[in-house]
Amino acid sequence: MSSQTAQRFTWLAFLFLLPTLLGLLIFRLVPIVGAFVTSFTRWQIFDKPRWIGLDNYINILTSPVAAKVFINTAWFTMIYVPGVIVLALFLAVLLNNSLKISAFFRGAFFLPYITSTVAVTLVWRWIFSTKFGILNNLLIGLGYSDPPAWLADPIWSLPAVAIVSVWKDSGFFMLLLLAGLQTIDPGVYEAARMDGAKRLRQFFDITMPLLSRSLFFVLILALVRSTQTFEITYALTGGGPNGASTTLAYFVYENAFVHFQMGYASALAYLLCFAVGLVTLANFYVRKRWTHE
Amino acid sequence: MRTLYFAAGLTLGTAFTAQAADVTLRYMSWDAAQIEREKPAIAAFEAAHPGVKVQTQGLPVKDFWPRLSALAASGDLPDVFTMSSGYIQQWTDAGNLTDLTPYTKDLDLSAYTKSAVETGQINGGLYSLPLSWSGPVLFYNKNMFDAAGLTYPTGAWTWSDFLAAAKKLTVDKNGDGKPDDWGYSVFGRYAQVDGWVYRNGGRYLNKDATKLEPNVEAINTLKFLTNLVLKEKVAPYPKDLQGIRYQDVFPMGMSAMWVDGSWNINNVRTVAGNKFKWGIAEIPKGPDATAETVRAYAWPDMFSVSANSKNKELAFAFIRHMTGETRNATDFLGGTVPAFKAIAAREAWLERDKQPDNKEVILKIGEQNLYTGFSRNWDAWRGYGASGSGGMNGELDEVFNGRKSLDEAVKSFTTYANDALSR
Numbered sequence: 243m244s245s246q247t248a249q250r251f252t253w254l255a256f257l258f259l260l261p262t263l264l265g266l267l268i269f270r271l272v273p274i275v276g277a278f279v280t281s282f283t284r285w286q287i288f289d290k291p292r293w294i295g296l297d298n299y300i301n302i303l304t305s306p307v308a309a310k311v312f313i314n315t316a317w318f319t320m321i322y323v324p325g326v327i328v329l330a331l332f333l334a335v336l337l338n339n340s341l342k343i344s345a346f347f348r349g350a351f352f353l354p355y356i357t358s359t360v361a362v363t364l365v366w367r368w369i370f371s372t373k374f375g376i377l378n379n380l381l382i383g384l385g386y387s388d389p390p391a392w393l394a395d396p397i398w399s400l401p402a403v404a405i406v407s408v409w410k411d412s413g414f415f416m417l418l419l420l421a422g423l424q425t426i427d428p429g430v431y432e433a434a435r436m437d438g439a440k441r442l443r444q445f446f447d448i449t450m451p452l453l454s455r456s457l458f459f460v461l462i463l464a465l466v467r468s469t470q471t472f473e474i475t476y477a478l479t480g481g482g483p484n485g486a487s488t489t490l491a492y493f494v495y496e497n498a499f500v501h502f503q504m505g506y507a508s509a510l511a512y513l514l515c516f517a518v519g520l521v522t523l524a525n526f527y528v529r530k531r532w533t534h535e
Numbered sequence: 536m537r538t539l540y541f542a543a544g545l546t547l548g549t550a551f552t553a554q555a556a557d558v559t560l561r562y563m564s565w566d567a568a569q570i571e572r573e574k575p576a577i578a579a580f581e582a583a584h585p586g587v588k589v590q591t592q593g594l595p596v597k598d599f600w601p602r603l604s605a606l607a608a609s610g611d612l613p614d615v616f617t618m619s620s621g622y623i624q625q626w627t628d629a630g631n632l633t634d635l636t637p638y639t640k641d642l643d644l645s646a647y648t649k650s651a652v653e654t655g656q657i658n659g660g661l662y663s664l665p666l667s668w669s670g671p672v673l674f675y676n677k678n679m680f681d682a683a684g685l686t687y688p689t690g691a692w693t694w695s696d697f698l699a700a701a702k703k704l705t706v707d708k709n710g711d712g713k714p715d716d717w718g719y720s721v722f723g724r725y726a727q728v729d730g731w732v733y734r735n736g737g738r739y740l741n742k743d744a745t746k747l748e749p750n751v752e753a754i755n756t757l758k759f760l761t762n763l764v765l766k767e768k769v770a771p772y773p774k775d776l777q778g779i780r781y782q783d784v785f786p787m788g789m790s791a792m793w794v795d796g797s798w799n800i801n802n803v804r805t806v807a808g809n810k811f812k813w814g815i816a817e818i819p820k821g822p823d824a825t826a827e828t829v830r831a832y833a834w835p836d837m838f839s840v841s842a843n844s845k846n847k848e849l850a851f852a853f854i855r856h857m858t859g860e861t862r863n864a865t866d867f868l869g870g871t872v873p874a875f876k877a878i879a880a881r882e883a884w885l886e887r888d889k890q891p892d893n894k895e896v897i898l899k900i901g902e903q904n905l906y907t908g909f910s911r912n913w914d915a916w917r918g919y920g921a922s923g924s925g926g927m928n929g930e931l932d933e934v935f936n937g938r939k940s941l942d943e944a945v946k947s948f949t950t951y952a953n954d955a956l957s958r
Contacts, residue, residue: 284958288607289629301958307925307951371778394774396938482924483774484933496922499601501915502625503958 281508288502298509307485308493308510314400315489315514319468321404326464327457329408330415335449337416338423348420352413359410363477366406367393370478396486399479403487406474411467415460422456423449458529462522469518490514558846560589560853561613563603567593572866573857580856587849597920607631612841614850618663620654620834620907621914627657633840634660638851647858650905651835651874663837665874666858667867669798670833670900671730673819674891677812679704679716679791688792688816690899694759697792697819701769704791718769720790721760722781723931725908725917727794729832732756733906735821736828739927739952744910747952749945752823757931757941759821764935774936785813794818797870797897804869804890814891815870817900830906835874872897916952926951 256263281298285291302308333351337344354362369376370392381389392398426449434444450457472491475481481488481496488496490510498507562577564570570593577589592613594602600622606612612631626632639661644652647665655663675688683703688696701718708715721727732739737753740746749757763770776784785793786806797815807813820829838854840847860877864884873879879901885894913919918926930948933939 286625286629287601287604288626288631301954305951305954306947307954368778372775374778391772391774391777394777394932394936396933476921480921480924482929482932483936484929484939485925488925496925497915500919500921501912501955502600502604503912503915506958 277508277511280505281512283505285504286502287504291505294505298506299513301506302509302513310485311488311490311493312517314485314487315469318400318404318471318489319465321401322407322468322471323461323464325404325408326412326415327460329412330419330460331457333412333416334419334423335445338420348417351416354410354412355414357410359473360477362410363406363474366402367478370402393479394483396483399483399487400489403471403475403478403489406478407468407471410474411464415464418460418463419453419456422453426452458525462525465521465525466518469514558587558849560587560615560846560849561592562589562615562853563592563594563599563613564617565594565596565599565619566617567595569593576857576862576866579861580853583856584849584852589853610843612843614841614844614846615838615853616841617666618655618837618839620837621909621919623655623663623837623839624657624909625911626839627660627662631842632662633842633844633847633850634662635664635840635851636661638848642855646860646876647874648835648872648876648879648901650833650907651837654835654907655837655839663839664854664858665835665837667871667874668833668835668901668905669796669871670831670897670905671726671794671818672797672815672870672897672900673817674785674793674795674799674803674813674815676785676788676791677814679788679811683791687814688819690817690820690896692816692819694819694821698763698767698769701763701792702767705769714768714771716788717771717790719763719792720776720784721764721770721935722773723918723928723935724781724923725919725928726796726799727781728757728760728931729908730794730818731760731821733830733832733908734818734824736824736830737821739908740910746956747916747949749949752821752828754941754945755823756821757934757945761934761941765937770935772936773932797872798868800869800891800894807890812890814893815896817896829904831900831903832908833900833905834907834909836871870894870897872901910956912955912958915955916948926955 280291282293282295283291284294284297337348337351368374372378372391372394375392377392378389390398392402430448430452431444434448439447469489470491471489472495475487475489475492476495479487481492491514494507494510494514497503497510570591573591577591581587581589599617603612603616607626607629618626618632623632635655648668651665651668652661655661655665673688677687680687680700683700683706685700685703688700697719704716704718705714706716707713729739732753735752735756737750737756739749739753741748764772770790776789779787779789782795782799782802783806784790785795786803788807788811800815803813817831838857840850840854844850858875860875862873862875862878864873864878864881867873867878867884873884878884879898910916914922916926918924918928918930923929927948930939930944934941934944
């Protein structure tokens with residue numbers, strides 16, 4: 243290819259990329275910059291924004307309510323990320339074979355991921371209900387006379403949100419891990435079997451190392467998702483009781499679209515972005531130690 | 536000279552007609568069902584103003600405010616929109632609303648419920664006309680009162696009358712040590728709590744509503760309500776009712792008495808059906824209240840005109856028509872009281888063929904000193920709507936659930952509220 247045609251080719255490529263690039267610019271970059279600027283203002287959407295410098299950030303970092311929200315978010319991440327990865331890995335390994343019935347179960351476990359969040363959460367709401375819930379009736383039937391008010395209990399409401407989130411998302415992560423499992427050469431397992439390695443040994447010494455790149459991808463994705471939980475919280479607990487299950491994304495929503503504190507909400511979103519960025523960066527840093535290239 | 540005036544008048548007149556011939560008035564509401572009921576009234580307005588077309592749009596409340604805010608930001612507000620007492624101060628301060636004073640010269644504002652008009656009077660201007668108002672009342676289950684041999688609540692009831700009745704109405708039917716019928720039921724929500732507070736002369740806010748400083752009367756009221764659950768045991772822990780919509784506790788017959796907004800009358804009719812007889816009364820007056828400090832909790836729903844409207848005069852004529860005497864009493868559901876007093880006074884509004892058979896109780900409330908209790912960012916500090924698990928609402932629920940002391944809760948919601956008020 244002559245340099246001239248190469249140049250023409252580049253321009254042509256840009257021409258075809260233009261709609262996507264424009265879309266990214268208008269619908270991603272502009273709001274990202276806009277939100278950053280907004281985070282230094284007091285703006286209720288329906289009034290003129292007023293520059294207040296770092297006030298929003300100071301306000302957030304000194305507020306006990308916001309502190310609780312940050313702690314809740316971390317707590318949620320600690321339940322959700324291991325929960326969803328372990329369950330997804332278990333299902334993926336279980337279904338990584340060519341049995342007909344496995345194809346059915348792959349679909350079945352993926353189903354929660356594509357069902358309407360609000361609809362299934364309402365079912366979970368009923369399951370967890372204090373007096374009429376199936377869970378508590380089951381517990382009472384088993385002789386446990388005083389089961390907790392799951393969604394109205396400050397200790398249980400956040401784990402309840404995490405449980406529903408794990409249930410809903412594990413099918414999706416299972417699919418990602420299954421794809422990773424399929425790339426592992428069956429010959430490796432055969433050789434291990436001939437050497438007398440048991441199933442558990444095979445899992446830890448072959449499956450895990452060879453799956454580590456997929457696992458890393460799943461880990462990053464799960465981490466980011468864990469900070470974005472919103473719909474399930476909205477429909478299950480409304481962030482309650484007394485903010486016990488309010489995580490950052492939900493708090494941003496409350497401040498932006500219920501209280502119309504756009505500046506405050508933008509500052510929150512940037513702090514969230516900063517925290518997620520930091521954790522992701524740390525992960526990439528330690529990645530070399532445990533992923534198998 | 537006279538001819539000249541005449542000619543000028545004619546020209547102006549023609550110009551006006553020509554302009555009026557294609558005027559579209561945009562009207563947006565947070566209640567699509569209400570717009571349906573308003574259709575005949577809107578048609579009548581269009582008939583009286585040839586060439587004017589009213590374009591309506593109804594959205595659910597939670598979508599209404601974000602949409603209206605976005606329209607305000609882009610300078611494209613509808614000419615007329617519904618306005619709540621909770622937001623009018625902020626919207627007026629932001630310069631989005633038209634001062635209606637110049638258009639009201641021939642309008643007798645005293646035809647409307649006084650405090651409903653006052654809510655729209657801000658900084659010496661008038662920024663809305665009230666359509667209706669509502670406020671909390673005490674609902675009571677007549678069947679349960681009859682079974683306990685009690686007389687029905689009245690506006691003269693004191694807290695001790697209330698407590699004595701609640702004790703008798705709390706019944707353990709199956710002898711398992713846990714009540715099956717409760718005398719009363721509490722939640723931290725504004726509609727369940729704040730009516731009690733104001734009827735005891737309590738206030739949360741300072742005079743100009745810039746700071747949260749609950750007075751002794753307010754704290755005493757919160758103590759009284761807390762004791763109903765923790766000490767007197769005449770009301771269940773809110774957490775035990777989780778999974779039941781709070782507005783269904785009374786109509787499902789789980790609580791003999793219940794305080795909620797009068798707008799809830801319609802829901803009680805639907806859920807309770809003919810299962811039991813029920814009535815309404817004023818919330819019992821507290822022992823700390825004086826004639827000067829006692830207030831009935833009530834707030835209006837209103838109409839405002841956009842500051843950018845090109846047809847302000849017409850828009851005002853429209854809201855005057857929509858709130859005025861040509862409306863039917865039956866356009867207002869259950870406990871929603873028409874702000875135009877002559878409509879509320881009509882026999883049809885009392886709905887004698889439906890429960891409760893004593894809706895005049897609400898009209899009596901309207902004659903008292905009313906208080907909306909709103910401030911800037913009220914929804915944040917009180918804990919309203921999607922943020923209902925936070926603010927004062929969330930803290931009070933913790934107290935009623937016996938998980939936090941009232942003192943601690945007051946401390947933390949006051950800090951949070953003053954933070955929200957300062958933003």
